[in-house]
Amino acid sequence: MRSQDEIVAARNADWRELENLVSRAEALHHLDGPSISRAAALYRALSGDLVLCRARCTPDLVAYLDNLAGRAHSALYGAEPFRIPAFWSLLTRDFPRALRKNASFFALSSALFLIPCAIGIVLALFVPDAASQILPRSMLDGMADMYSKGFNEGRSEGTDSAMAGFYVNNNVGIAFRCFATGIFFGLGSVFFLIYNGLSIGMVTGWVTAAGFGRNIGTFMCGHGPFELTAILIAGAAGLRMGYSLVVTRGRTRLGSLRESAPDIVRLVVGAAVMLLIAAGIEGFWSPSGAPAPVKWSVAALFSVLVTAYFLFAGRERGRAR
Amino acid sequence: MAEPARRLQPIDTTAEIETPEHVRFHYPVAGPARRVVAWVLDLLIRGAVLLVFGIFALMGGFAIGDAVSELSSGLLLVIYFLLEWLYYTLWEVAWNGRTPGKRALDLRVVSVDGHPLRIGDSFLRNLLRAADFLPFGYTVGLVAMARDSRFRRLGDMVAGTMVIVEERRAVASTLRINPPPTPKELSSLPQRLPLSGDELEAIELFLRRKEGLGPAREEELAAMVAPIFASRMGIRNKDSARLLALLHARASERRRPL
Structure with a gap:
């Protein structure tokens, strides 16, 4: 039986070599071929040493070897790199599939958003006092003022990009919050969907009541198909997350949550991409001086495209497997 | 006699990993203190990047005119957005579970079963910051960490990840008997x-x-x-x-x- 000092004396050179290889690069695939196979061999030898030392040696040596094994493991099995094909198949196949699979959550989040939205419009149009109780009047008037000018002359390039930047932040923030707060058993998603639906509806109604309905309509119709859908999808992902925490089907809550994680990731990443598209449209197309009929037809085209995408993208051709 | 005791998991902040090759090793799990420091470092870096771009935008606005200043303020907002939502994921994917702040403190994000981090999981755990941050200053996240044996915040739980410490250690020194035996x-x-x-x-x-x-x-x-x-x-x-x-x-x- 060898003592600890003898083990260290015999193996230390290998450990140091592995340590050097591991600290030379963040991931081993940045190294040359011989170094990689050498590192793999050293790692395997180290795992043997670890078993031996755990039985015989002092905690500090075991801790050293544990640490080295951990670092070598991280280096050998680097993080999954970003791959365009994988991302592409997510967008063309997995995202629409995931949404179809979770259609009921999408329907629920749509209801939670659109019903308050309709209530908001009605309130702002017919009961303005109630509307100004809910949202501050100064804000509502400010919005009406903003849309009063219309977009016939368009805005300058610079304003466009400033607005695009603003919308990216605002809407992505809304969508991601709708999603993330779903962790609180879905309640956060419910709250944010209702809240945002109500305020968007109310603003639209108020601006319309002030007589600028045409302006806000032609403005919102361009990016709406992407942006509102993306917010609804993010909300659906949040609801899915909350649902998996409540209905666990015999798993632990965490296990049930992990089970649903792949779908949730697909939905949220897809929603994020849609929000980016929406932001581009919102910053540069929606405020442009194009005549209203053109904008409405483009909006109709966008809606058809988005709907067709979610209905048909990623379906198996025929029944063939 | 000592056998059953040995098989028990020690009450400690370590996580045992069993790799596909049946190698078992232990990671020390990172506690809140270290992670807060790493977070502050990352915050400072993000702030510095934003500041540099802000100064450029401001100078551009003064030198050339309003159109440029609006253009660059739009750009600035986009950069702010990227730093807010993608900073962590981009670094964690590029550096195998590390951001500059985590690297400075020898932290790494790995999945709970020891596999390396996947992109989707990294995105998920960092999106959930919005929930962990509530109501302010990561209160929810800290409470979740305090309740969990592996110090996971909500984002870690959803993404199936944990943060571990990878501090370099020294080999145990040889044993010397002092004074030497006569x-x-x-x-x-x-x-x-x-x-x-x-x-x-x-x-x-x-x-x-x-x-x-x-x-x-x-x-x-x-x-x-x-x-x-x-x-x-x-x-x-x-x-x-x-x-x-x-x-x-x-x-x-x-x-x-x-």
Whole structure:
């Protein structure tokens, strides 16, 4: 039986070599071929040493070897790199599939958003006092003022990009919050969907009541198909997350949550991409001086495209497997 | 007798990983203090990037005119957005679970079963910051971490990840007996020690821990076994700790010629 000092004396050179290889690069695939196979061999030898030392040696040596094994493991099995094909198949196949699979959550989040939205419009149009109780009047008037000018002359390039930047932040923030707060058993998603639906509806109604309905309509119709859908999808992902925490089907809550994680990731990443598209449209197309009929037809085209995408993208051709 | 105790998981902030090759090793899990420092570092870096771009935008606005200043303020907002939602994921994917702040503090994000981080999981755990941050300053996240044996915040739980410490450590030093055993001391011991392997191992573990013990504690521990060994060998036990050191010296000297 060898003592600890003898083990260290015999193996230390290998450990140091592995340590050097591991600290030379963040991931081993940045190294040359011989170094990689050498590192793999050293790692395997180290795992043997670890078993031996755990039985015989002092905690500090075991801790050293544990640490080295951990670092070598991280280096050998680097993080999954970003791959365009994988991302592409997510967008063309997995995202629409995931949404179809979770259609009921999408329907629920749509209801939670659109019903308050309709209530908001009605309130702002017919009961303005109630509307100004809910949202501050100064804000509502400010919005009406903003849309009063219309977009016939368009805005300058610079304003466009400033607005695009603003919308990216605002809407992505809304969508991601709708999603993330779903962790609180879905309640956060419910709250944010209702809240945002109500305020968007109310603003639209108020601006319309002030007589600028045409302006806000032609403005919102361009990016709406992407942006509102993306917010609804993010909300659906949040609801899915909350649902998996409540209905666990015999798993632990965490296990049930992990089970649903792949779908949730697909939905949220897809929603994020849609929000980016929406932001581009919102910053540069929606405020442009194009005549209203053109904008409405483009909006109709966008809606058809988005709907067709979610209905048909990623379906198996025929029944063939 | 000691077997069942050994199989129990120690009450400690370590996570045991079993790799596909059936290698088992332990990661120390990172606690809130370290992670807060790493977070502050990342926050400072993000702030610095934004500041640099802000200064450029401002100068551009003054030098060329309003159109540029609006263009660049739009750009600035986009950069702010990227830093807010993608900063962590981009670094964690590029650096195998590390951001600059985590790297500075030797932290790494791995999945709970030890696999490396996947992009989707990284995105998920960082999106969930919006929930962990509530109502302010990561309160929810800290409470979740305090409740969890692996210090996971909500984002980690959803993404199936944990944050581990990868501090570099030094190899254990060789054991030296101070002062070195004299031949006279050794001659009082029998040539063949009537000690089992387990007992020799226990002696070695004790000698390695000696540096970290106070003299009284050292004596107390040594006195628990030294008299037993001494009576077994029929020798006198003057100084328990010294006797154990001598036994270890004799055992390793007998092994060396092999």
